[in-house]
Every structure is written in C-alpha cells, then in structure tokens.
Amino acid sequence: MVAPAMTFLAIFTFYPLANLVYLSFFRYNLISDKVFVGLTNYRNLLFVKKDFLQALENTVVYSFAVVFFTILLAILFALWLEKDSWFNRFIQKSMFTPYLIAMVSTAYIWSWIFDVNSGLLNAALALIDVSPLRWLNDSSLAIWCIVIVSVWKSLGYYLLIVLASLKSIPREIIEAAELDNTPWLRKFVRIILPMISPQIFFLLITITISSFRVFDSVQVMTNGGPGNATDVLVTYVHRYAFQMNMRVGYASAAGSVLLFILMVLTIFYFRFLGRKVHYQ
Amino acid sequence: MAKIEFQNIHKSFGTTKVIENLNLTLEDGKFNVLVGPSGCGKTTLLRIIAGIGPATSGRILLDGVDISNVPPGQRGVAMVFQSYAIYPMMTVRQNIEFGLKNNRVPKAERERRISEVSQIVGLEPYLGRKPSQLSGGQRQRVALARAMVKEPTVFLMDEPLSNLDAKLRAAMRSELVQLHKQLQTTFVYVTHDQVEAMAMGDCIILMDQGRIMQQSDPETMYRDPDNIFTAQFIGTPPTNILGLESESFKLGFRPEAISLSVNPAPDKAFTHRVSILTREMLGAETLYKLRLRNGQEVMARLTDSSLMVGDELYLQVDEENLYFFDSEGNRVRKTLSQQYGAMLERVTRSHES
Numbered sequence: 001m002v003a004p005a006m007t008f009l010a011i012f013t014f015y016p017l018a019n020l021v022y023l024s025f026f027r028y029n030l031i032s033d034k035v036f037v038g039l040t041n042y043r044n045l046l047f048v049k050k051d052f053l054q055a056l057e058n059t060v061v062y063s064f065a066v067v068f069f070t071i072l073l074a075i076l077f078a079l080w081l082e083k084d085s086w087f088n089r090f091i092q093k094s095m096f097t098p099y100l101i102a103m104v105s106t107a108y109i110w111s112w113i114f115d116v117n118s119g120l121l122n123a124a125l126a127l128i129d130v131s132p133l134r135w136l137n138d139s140s141l142a143i144w145c146i147v148i149v150s151v152w153k154s155l156g157y158y159l160l161i162v163l164a165s166l167k168s169i170p171r172e173i174i175e176a177a178e179l180d181n182t183p184w185l186r187k188f189v190r191i192i193l194p195m196i197s198p199q200i201f202f203l204l205i206t207i208t209i210s211s212f213r214v215f216d217s218v219q220v221m222t223n224g225g226p227g228n229a230t231d232v233l234v235t236y237v238h239r240y241a242f243q244m245n246m247r248v249g250y251a252s253a254a255g256s257v258l259l260f261i262l263m264v265l266t267i268f269y270f271r272f273l274g275r276k277v278h279y280q
Numbered sequence: 281m282a283k284i285e286f287q288n289i290h291k292s293f294g295t296t297k298v299i300e301n302l303n304l305t306l307e308d309g310k311f312n313v314l315v316g317p318s319g320c321g322k323t324t325l326l327r328i329i330a331g332i333g334p335a336t337s338g339r340i341l342l343d344g345v346d347i348s349n350v351p352p353g354q355r356g357v358a359m360v361f362q363s364y365a366i367y368p369m370m371t372v373r374q375n376i377e378f379g380l381k382n383n384r385v386p387k388a389e390r391e392r393r394i395s396e397v398s399q400i401v402g403l404e405p406y407l408g409r410k411p412s413q414l415s416g417g418q419r420q421r422v423a424l425a426r427a428m429v430k431e432p433t434v435f436l437m438d439e440p441l442s443n444l445d446a447k448l449r450a451a452m453r454s455e456l457v458q459l460h461k462q463l464q465t466t467f468v469y470v471t472h473d474q475v476e477a478m479a480m481g482d483c484i485i486l487m488d489q490g491r492i493m494q495q496s497d498p499e500t501m502y503r504d505p506d507n508i509f510t511a512q513f514i515g516t517p518p519t520n521i522l523g524l525e526s527e528s529f530k531l532g533f534r535p536e537a538i539s540l541s542v543n544p545a546p547d548k549a550f551t552h553r554v555s556i557l558t559r560e561m562l563g564a565e566t567l568y569k570l571r572l573r574n575g576q577e578v579m580a581r582l583t584d585s586s587l588m589v590g591d592e593l594y595l596q597v598d599e600e601n602l603y604f605f606d607s608e609g610n611r612v613r614k615t616l617s618q619q620y621g622a623m624l625e626r627v628t629r630s631h632e633s
Contacts, residue, residue, distance in 0.1 A: 172365035175332040176426075180379035181353025190378075194369040278369040 017259075024253035029246040041253035052254060054228045055236040058143055062232060063211035065147045070158055070207055071200060073151065078162040079188075092163065096156035103153065107220035110149045111136065114221075136222050139229035146217055146230060158203055165199035166192070194278045201277045205269055212262055233258045282343045282356070282433040282466050283308040284329060289338035291324055291490075298324050299490040302338070306483070311460045311467045313481035315474055316513070321490040322470045326436050329468060330359050342434070353382070358427035359436040362443065366411050366422045372398075373407040376425050383430075397429045400459075417448045428463075435460075437469045441476065453479055474514050478502065486510055508532065508609040517567065519603070520578040529612065529623055530605045535567070535581040537601035540593045549599035549628050554578075556591045570595060599624065 024041055026034040045052045077095070081088045098106065113120045114135035122132040136142050169192065177187050193200075215234040218224060224231035224239070233254065241251035284306040291299040299321045306312045314322035327333030328340055331352035339348050347355050358379075366375050373394060380390045398404045401421040411419055420440060427435060437456075441449045457480055460467050471477055477484050478498045486493045486501065486509075493513075494506045505511035505519070511532050512518035522531045533550070544551045554570040557577065566585040570578050572595075580595070587593070604612040604623045614620045 170363060170365065172361045172363050173367065175330075175352070176359070176361065176365040176367070177378075178332060178352040179330060179357070179359050180426075180430075181351075181382045182378070183382065186382070191367060191369075 020252050020259070021256050022252075023249055024256045026249040027247075028249040030248055031246070034249070037249070041250050042257075044250065045253050045257065051228055051231065052236060052257075055224075055231040055233055056257075058228075058230060059212055059214070059232040062143055062147060062150075062214060063208060065144070066150050066211045066214075067204065067207045069147065069151045070155060071203055073155055074158040074162045074203070075196075075200075077155070077159050078166050081159070081163060082166050092156075092159070094156075095159055098153045098155075099157040101153070103216040104220055106149060106153050107217045110145070110152075111221050114145055137226055139226045142222050142226060142230045146214075146221060149217055149221070150211070150214065154207075158207070161199055161203060162196065165196040169195045197277045198279055201269070201273060204273070205266060208265055208269075209262055212258060212265075283341075284434065284466065284468070285339075285341040285344075286325070286328070287339040287341065289325075289328065289340070290336045291321070291328065291333075292336050297490070299335075302490065302492065304485065304492060304495070306466065306468060306485075308343075308466055309464055310482040311457070311469065311480060312483045312485060313477040314468065314470045314485050314487060315472065315477035315481075316487035316493075318472055319489075320487040322472075322485075322487050323438055325487075326359075326438055326468060326470050329355075329434065330357055330436055331355055332359075353379075355434075356432055357434040357436055358430045358432035359438065360420075360423045360427050360440045362439040364419050364423040364440075364443075366419060366426065368411050370410075371407065372403060372409055372411070372414070372422050372425075375411070375422055376407075376429050379426065379430050393429050393431075397425045400428070400462075401425045416444055417452070420444060420452065424459075428459075433465060435463075435465055435467045437467065439471055440469075442471075442473075456480065475516075478514065486513060488513075505603065506611050508605050511603060511605075511611075517579040517581065521605070522572075522576055522578070524627070525574070527623075527626065528607045529619075530607075530609070531627055532603040532605060533597045533601050535579040537597050538578070538580040538582070539596050540568075540570075540580065540582065540584075540587065541596065542593060544594045545596060548596035549602055549624060550595075550597040552595045554593060554595045556587055556589050556593070559587065559589050561585050602627070 023034075025036060025038060027037050027040075028034045081092050101109075112118075116122060116132060116134055116137060119135070121135065125132055133141065136145050173191065173195070174187070177191050182191070213234055214232055215238065218230050218232055218235050219238070222230040224235045237251045237254045237258070240247045240254065286302055286304040289299055289302040289304075290297070302321075302325075304325075314325060316322050324333060328335045331347070331350065334348070339346050341347065342355065342357075367378065370378065376394050376397065377390055380393065385393070394407075395404075398407060401424055403418070403421050403425055406414060406418060411422065414422065420443070423440065440456075441452050444452060453476065456467075456469075469480060477486075478501070481498055483495065484498055484501050485495045488509050494501060494510045496504075501510065501514050505514065508519075508521055508530065511534075512521065515534055515536075517535050519532045519534050524531060531550070539548075540554075552572050554572055556568050557571050558569040560567040565581055565583055566587075568580045568582065568587060570580055572578065578595070602624070604620060606612055612619055612623065
C-alpha cells in the first residue's frame with residue numbers, strides 16, 4: 001500500500017538528498033568527469049574563501065530578523081484584530097493580499113519603492129525634510145530592506161494562523177482570568193501565550209526554514225549586493241552552481257551545510273522549545 | 281455576605297433583546313437558584329453579576345453599592361463555569377493559587393488557604409497534577425476550589441453539575457448544599473433542571489423569555505404557582521392544564537393530585553369520566569395517560585399500579601388541589617378573588633351535565 005508513496009519519496013526526496021551530499025565530495029562542472037576531492041570543498045568553503053561565511057552570516061541575520069518580527073507582529077496584529085468587526089475583517093483581508101502576489105512581483109514593486117532617485121520612500125522623506133537614504137544601495141541597510149519585504153509579504157498569512165488560534169481559546173478561560181483579577185500582561189504571558197504555543201511553535205519552525213532558503217527577493221532586489229552585503233546561502237549556491245563555471249561540487253557542499261544547519265536548528269527547537277509547548 | 285440588586289436591567293445582543301426592564305433582589309446568604317428553559321436569560325443575569333457580560337443599561341448593586349462599572353476581578357465574586365474553565369497549562373495548585381497571586385495575597389496566607397480549601401474539596405493528593413490528568417469530577421472540584429479560595433462575598437455557578445454523570449451529580453448536589461451551610465455566603469446558581477433547583481435552592485427564581493415568572497422558596501413554588509408557566513415547569517410530569525368549553529379561564533391540577541375510582545365520590549370538586557391510554561410503571565409510582573370524554577388528555581401519577589390500559593374510571597381532584605388561571609395564564613387565587621367561587625362552581629357542575 002505504501003509502495004507508490006515510498007517510490008516517489010525515494011526518487012524525488014532521498015535520492016536528490018543523498019546525491020547532494022555525494023557531489024559535495026567531488027570537483028564537478030556538469031560536463032567533465034567527477035574528480036573525488038574529499039573534504040576540499042568544505043575546507044575552501046569554511047576556511048579559505050571569505051564569501052561563504054559572509055553569506056552564512058547574512059542568512060542568519062536575515063532569518064532571525066524575519067522570524068522575530070513576523071511572529072511578534074503577527075501576534076500583535078492578531079490581538080488587535082481579534083475582536084470581530086467590519087473594519088477588522090477588512091484590515092485582515094487587506095493584510096492577506098500581499099501573500100497572493102508572486103514574490104518576484106513583490107520584489108520589483110519594493111525595488112521601486114526603495115529606489116534612491118524616484119522611490120516612494122525617499123519622496124516621503126523629502127516631504128519631512130530628511131535627506132534621502134540609499135536603501136538597497138547601502139550595504140548596512142540593504143539586508144533590512146529585504147527583511148521588511150519578507151515580513152510585509154507573509155505577515156497576513158501568519159497573522160491568519162495566530163488569529164485562528166487566538167479565537168480557538170475558550171472564552172470562559174479568558175473570563176476566568178478576568179474574574180481572577182489578572183493584569184493584562186500577566187494574562188497574555190501566563191494564559192494566552194501558552195494556549196497558542198503550538199501554533200507559535202509551528203510558525204517558528206516553518207518561518208525559520210523558509211527564511212534560511214530565501215532566494216527570489218534577494219535575487220531580484222539586490223542580486224546579493226551591494227558587494228556581498230545581501231548574499232545569502234541560496235543565492236550563493238545558485239551563483240556557484242549555475243553562473244561561476246558551474247562549480248556543482250562546491251555548490252553542493254554549500255547546500256549540504258545549509259541542510260545541516262536546518263536539521264540542527266529543527267532538532268534544537270524540538271528538544272529545547274518543544275517542551276514548553278502546551279498541547280491541549 | 282452580600283445582597284444583590286438588579287435595577288431596570290436591559291440586555292440585548294445585537295438587535296435581539298434578551299432581558300427587558302428586569303428588577304430583582306437576591307437576598308444575602310441565601311442559596312439562590314436561577315432556573316428556566318434554555319435561552320430564558322438566566323446565564324445572562326449571572327454574567328451581569330460577574331461583570332463578564334455587562335448589562336446594556338440598568339444598575340447592579342452589591343450590598344447597596346453600584347458595581348455596574350467595577351471590573352470583574354474587583355467585585356469580590358467568584359464563578360464556577362459550566363465548562364469549569366480551569367487553566368489547562370497550570371497544575372491544580374497553580375490554578376487555585378493564580379487569583380491569590382494576582383491579588384497579592386502573602387505566601388504564608390496563600391499556603392494556608394490552599395491547604396484548607398483542597399482539604400474541603402478532597403484535592404490534596406492531586407495538587408501537583410495537570411487538569412488533563414484529572415477526571416471530570418476532580419476538575420469540577422478544582423473549579424470549585426479556585427472559587428472558594430478567594431473567599432468571595434458571592435458565589436456564582438453556571439450549571440456546574442451538568443457535565444457530571446448522574447451518580448456524581450447527586451453526590452455533588454448535596455455537597456454544594458453543605459458547602460453553602462458551611463460558608464454562609466450568597467450563592468447564585470444557574471440551572472435548567474427544575475429538580476436540581478428544588479433540591480438545592482433556598483430561593484428559586486424561575487425565568488422565561490427574560491422575565492421573572494416567580495420568585496419564592498421551593499415549597500411555595502410547587503404548591504402555590506403564580507401562573508401556568510410555573511405550574512408546568514416545576515414538577516414532573518407537568519401540571520395538567522385543561523381549557524374548558526365556553527369558559528375563558530383554565531383549570532390546572534398536578535398529576536399526583538389525581539385519584540381514580542370506579543364510582544364517583546360526591547365530595548370531590550372536580551370529577552370526570554376517563555379511560556386509560558397508556559401506563560408506565562416506574563417502581564414506586566405509576567404514570568397513566570388518561571383521556572377525558574371531550575378528547576383532552578391528562579397525566580396521572582399514582583402509587584396504585586393495578587390499573588390497566590383501557591380501564592374506564594372516574595378522575596377526581598380535591599378542591600384545594602385545583603388551580604384556576606385567567607386567560608393570560610395568571611393564577612386566580614381563592615383568597616384574593618371573588619371570581620374564584622364562580623369558577624369553582626362551574627367546574628363542579630360541568631361533569632354532571
């Protein structure tokens with residue numbers, strides 16, 4: 001009964017995964033023969049070349065910023081929109097729309113908004129007499145611009161999940177807390193947060209994984225620049241695998257590191273945070 | 281200890297008016313039971329006292345002090361919810377302690393109260409457990425302990441026994457009555473079950489469609505109903521109500537007030553020839569469904585189980601067990617009304633014709 005499913009898994013999941021790790025031990029450019037080089041690719045990646053560590057650092061900063069701000073804003077907006085009203089439903093639906101737009105389109109729109117000369121943001125700054133910023137061309141700002149776009153795009157979707165979990169808290173429990181004279185913050189920390197913790201935990205894992213794999217927004221908006229300021233792991237892999245002499249073996253090593261990091265993070269989440277999650 | 285007064289209370293949900301201009305006083309220290317069919321507004325009243333579902337307009341007074349705008353946690357009331365609403369992520373001890381911590385009760389005092397309360401409700405061995413590891417009855421006790429530990433002036437209970445099995449429910453019923461005796465505070469207890477209301481209440485408030493139909497002690501509620509609704513809601517099977525031909529009033533008598541005999545006795549106020557339609561033997565008593573000559577049906581509840589379906593007999597009711605109601609369904613009382621005599625005479629004569 002499970003044979004067809006297992007076949008699919010084997011062909012489309014396990015084989016590519018094993019092949020990725022296998023290729024990382026070779027020098028290979030898709031045309032010439034594979035040459036076994038052992039851990040050379042990893043040594044180059046981690047100790048010789050500086051650009052991989054830069055990409056890794058960018059990815060970590062980006063991911064934690066996206067995870068933190070997405071979850072924080074999703075919770076805050078959900079608390080605000082929890083009360084059912086015409087206006088709140090409208091806001092909630094409006095916030096969901098960015099999720100429906102393709103990331104590439106979103107990235108183009110925001111590239112224009114961030115444009116130094118004709119962008120909306122600098123125009124707005126000019127109105128209040130602030131000198132224009134260089135946004136995507138500024139190596140210290142660029143990564144944060146991409147964080148803003150990612151959070152903006154997916155917030156509506158994650159908000160929906162938090163909102164649904166907030167609404168599933170039995171009303172009596174909140175009322176019991178009110179009768180227990182619970183201050184607002186304590187009610188949130190001791191009652192509401194534990195009750196929505198399974199959904200928050202789910203968001204934590206899925207947003208972390210999707211952030212570590214960020215590609216299209218970076219590719220369209222900055223192409224990793226300026227310099228290496230917004231280079232992330234997947235743009236790094238893409239560049240080495242398909243642009244710079246098809247260094248597939250080297251790119252595979254980078255991909256394997258990404259895979260390893262995600263596995264370690266997920267295990268960490270389950271080991272250390274999973275315990276704090278309250279399942280009903 | 282507290283007296284609760286509702287003054288000109290209105291409550292609506294959207295465009296639906298649930299309660300209109302309600303005035304009610306719940307006496308201090310009594311076991312008050314709000315009872316009525318679902319949707320009658322009894323839980324709404326309870327939530328108004330608690331402050332978690334404020335009235336649309338009107339005032340609520342606690343010992344003469346207007347608490348309409350006091351937050352729920354500062355009213356000195358405690359509530360036991362139908363679903364218990366205990367905090368699932370906390371242990372039993374934390375559940376009981378939570379409100380005390382919020383009110384900054386010192387630790388030594390907290391410990392004393394927790395051990396005292398958990399002893400009363402028998403939760404001592406379970407203080408370290410999570411609610412998911414408890415049975416329904418134990419969760420109910422947690423909810424009760426959480427309310428008791430606050431030493432409130434008013435206890436509010438919203439159908440707290442409805443999720444328990446029949447045996448446990450009966451046991452908890454008498455435990456709650458004992459608890460009330462012990463604490464001597466004002467209880468406000470909501471139920472849809474008239475048996476529960478009769479068994480537990482000092483004072484019953486019977487409601488229907490947002491109005492109070494009668495407020496009295498159980499005995500009066502049963503023996504001296506103010507209207508058809510009360511007469512039929514209290515007691516099982518409900519009071520028989522007969523519409524009489526060409527009369528504007530209605531006649532009522534309880535199934536247990538009926539006697540059946542082969543020959544009519546001359547001294548009974550109401551006598552009517554009936555045949556037995558069905559018979560339900562319940563053990564100590566037997567329920568008979570009877571059909572009158574004019575086609576109306578009544579229920580009788582007798583200790584005699586020897587009668588059989590198809591038997592033709594005389595139904596008889598003594599005068600003191602007859603209730604007369606006007607066309608609006610309100611009671612016409614012997615002591616208050618001159619109409620009473622005329623009504624009685626017409627009923628007594630009717631079966632002879």
